Amino acid sequence: xxxxxxxxxxxxxxxxxxxxxxxxxPKKVPRIGFISPLSSSTGGANLEAFRQGLRDLGxxxxxxxxxxxxxxxxxxxRLPHLIAELIRLKVDVLVIGGAAGALAAKNAGIxxxxxxxxxxxxxxxxLIDSLARPGGNITGLALALGEGFSGKWVEILKExxxxxxxxxxxxxxxxxxxxxxxxxxxxxxxxxxxxxxxxEARDPNDLGSTLSRLEKERAKALIVTPSPLFSSQxxxxxxxxxxxxxxxxxxxKEYVDAGGLMSYGPSFPDxxxxxxxxxxxxxxxxxxxxxxxxxxxxxxxxxxLKTAKQIGLTIPQWTLMKADKVIQ
Numbered sequence: 001x002x003x004x005x006x007x008x009x010x011x012x013x014x015x016x017x018x019x020x021x022x023x024x025x026p027k028k029v030p031r032i033g034f035i036s037p038l039s040s041s042t043g044g045a046n047l048e049a050f051r052q053g054l055r056d057l058g059x060x061x062x063x064x065x066x067x068x069x070x071x072x073x074x075x076x077x078r079l080p081h082l083i084a085e086l087i088r089l090k091v092d093v094l095v096i097g098g099a100a101g102a103l104a105a106k107n108a109g110i111x112x113x114x115x116x117x118x119x120x121x122x123x124x125x126x127l128i129d130s131l132a133r134p135g136g137n138i139t140g141l142a143l144a145l146g147e148g149f150s151g152k153w154v155e156i157l158k159e160x161x162x163x164x165x166x167x168x169x170x171x172x173x174x175x176x177x178x179x180x181x182x183x184x185x186x187x188x189x190x191x192x193x194x195x196x197x198x199x200e201a202r203d204p205n206d207l208g209s210t211l212s213r214l215e216k217e218r219a220k221a222l223i224v225t226p227s228p229l230f231s232s233q234x235x236x237x238x239x240x241x242x243x244x245x246x247x248x249x250x251x252x253k254e255y256v257d258a259g260g261l262m263s264y265g266p267s268f269p270d271x272x273x274x275x276x277x278x279x280x281x282x283x284x285x286x287x288x289x290x291x292x293x294x295x296x297x298x299x300x301x302x303x304x305l306k307t308a309k310q311i312g313l314t315i316p317q318w319t320l321m322k323a324d325k326v327i328q
Contacts, residue, residue, distance in 0.1 A: 032091060033070070039232050046269055079100060079104040097118055117274075143266050153188075153249045172227035
């Protein structure tokens with residue numbers, strides 16, 4: 001074997017070895033950070049909807065995707081710490097539920113792509129430049145809580161319980177849309193000749209004293225407005241309404257699944273399921289700045305007939321006909 005042949009064979013050997021080594025290197029599995037403002041018990045349906053959305057797109061956990069899950073347990077103060085923790089883990093995309101979480105991510109100045117789910121008015125919060133062209137590293141799904149949305153709670157309750165003249169409204173004044181809910185429910189109260197008594201709570205301890213005051217006032221029906229605090233205390237609120245035999249209206253179907261009487265609002269799990277499509281596009285190279293913010297337009301009206309029977313209430317037939325779902 002001459003020198004030139006030996007060199008060619010040696011070169012071929014090294015090239016082949018290098019190619020095999022490269023082929024045997026494990027493929028990087030994308031790591032997704034998931035932060036919910038709720039607890040695992042109250043926000044579990046949202047996480048499962050997100051996972052289902054990923055499965056529909058061909059992702060399988062521990063095979064070609066990894067999800068790091070964190071729960072804020074209804075405490076906005078925990079969000080910056082959870083974000084920092086996931087950024088240290090070098091997640092490829094951060095999925096965050098609610099306005100407080102998305103704002104915490106923006107204020108942290110991180111460069112990791114962020115997909116928000118179920119955020120009311122992201123444009124008003126300054127999270128994005130526009131719905132069509134979000135700009136920056138943040139995009140996601142907004143909740144289309146249009147003009148008159150919260151007034152429907154009063155309207156439906158009055159239709160369901162025609163003789164009711166006084167409604168208790170539980171609100172968190174710290175919620176970004178608290179004043180909108182206040183204004184619209186007040187207007188609906190005047191339109192339907194119903195007196196509204198407002199009760200405020202900002203944290204779980206505050207909620208306990210607020211419910212005690214509400215019980216003393218002997219309200220005849222209850223509206224619970226949107227807030228991560230109330231979502232994290234879902235069972236507590238549903239049990240309170242049942243114990244007091246109060247016709248109740250909530251903003252999310254999950255309350256009715258837990259035993260609440262009625263809900264009217266957008267589908268939160270659907271928002272999280274759709275968030276998976278954003279994650280998929282980002283992992284494939286699309287920039288968040290180029291992904292328009294979606295606004296789900298469908299609202300769900302859900303009734304729990306079992307609860308109605310327990311509190312001694314007959315739901316009018318015309319109200320039942322309007323429901324998107326009736327739980328027997």
